Amino acid sequence: MDIYRTLSAPGEAVYTEKRSKFLAFAAHAETAEEALAFVAALRRKYYDARHVCWAYALGTDGAESRSNDDGEPGGSAGKPILGQLRSAEVTQSVVAVVRYFGGVKLGTGGLAVAYKTAAAEAIAAATVEERTVEADVSVFAPFTDVDVCLRTARGFDATIAAQDYTAEGCRITFRVRQSRETALRDTLAKVYTLKMEAGD
Numbered sequence: 683m684d685i686y687r688t689l690s691a692p693g694e695a696v697y698t699e700k701r702s703k704f705l706a707f708a709a710h711a712e713t714a715e716e717a718l719a720f721v722a723a724l725r726r727k728y729y730d731a732r733h734v735c736w737a738y739a740l741g742t743d744g745a746e747s748r749s750n751d752d753g754e755p756g757g758s759a760g761k762p763i764l765g766q767l768r769s770a771e772v773t774q775s776v777v778a779v780v781r782y783f784g785g786v787k788l789g790t791g792g793l794a795v796a797y798k799t800a801a802a803e804a805i806a807a808a809t810v811e812e813r814t815v816e817a818d819v820s821v822f823a824p825f826t827d828v829d830v831c832l833r834t835a836r837g838f839d840a841t842i843a844a845q846d847y848t849a850e851g852c853r854i855t856f857r858v859r860q861s862r863e864t865a866l867r868d869t870l871a872k873v874y875t876l877k878m879e880a881g882d
Contacts, residue, residue, distance in 0.1 A: 684815040684860040686742040688774040693808025697800040701784025704796055705731075706804035708777045711738055714748070717776035728780045735759035735797060736778035737767060742815045744773035754781075754797075755790045762798035770805045777801045817863040818843055821870050824851040830873060838866040 692709040707724060711717035717738035725734050737749035737760050744767075749760025763777050779800045788796060819840070823831040831854060835842075840858035847853075858866050 685812055687772045687810055687812055689772055689808040690811035691809035693804045695800055695803030695807055697796060697803060699796045700786040700788060703782040704800040705780040706800035708804040708808045710774060711776040712774060720776050721778050724778050724780060731780045732783045733781040734778055737764035738776040739767045739773045754793055758790045758793040759797045762794045763801040766798060766801040766805055772810060777804055815860040816857050817860045818855050818857055819863060819867050820855040822851060822853045827873060828852050834869055838862045840866060
């Protein structure tokens with residue numbers, strides 16, 4: 683599968699339960715550092731809040747994930763937030779929920795529902811976009827075969843990511859859907875004057 687869903691524009695939501703206020707924020711994140719910086723910025727902005735709980739899912743398959751309860755009872759905040767990212771089938775994304783305690787304890791179950799609901803509403807308020815997983819295929823073509831190389835790549839809906847001309851020919855890097863990478867590579871390799879670049 684070479685398509686994944688991510689948040690292309692952020693979303694926010696406010697959820698109130700027994701006077702506790704939950705401010706939820708969902709955003710795109712490419713790396714763990716980016717996700718944690720997003721959480722850190724919210725901590726600075728809402729410095730007087732009791733808890734800033736969060737979760738992120740990264741990688742085009744969502745395989746890299748982390749969640750944090752930030753002092754709430756174990757499993758009552760981070761996991762429900764992460765669960766909503768999974769439920770919405772989005773990755774490369776982070777959700778943080780800022781809690782202001784309202785004086786009434788919600789209990790572990792009540793907290794889980796509140797964090798889950800706030801996270802779901804923030805994700806719903808964000809813009810979800812489908813993106814394609816792409817791969818790069820690099821080849822060196824003598825000048826006489828540049829045209830056939832370009833025509834071949836176009837047949838796979840590949841785009842040119844980089845082109846570098848030398849005295850002997852042209853080094854071209856094509857960007858193609860991951861599911862078509864092997865077929866493109868194999869087809870280009872059948873043109874005997876083309877040289878597949880090392881590392882590709």
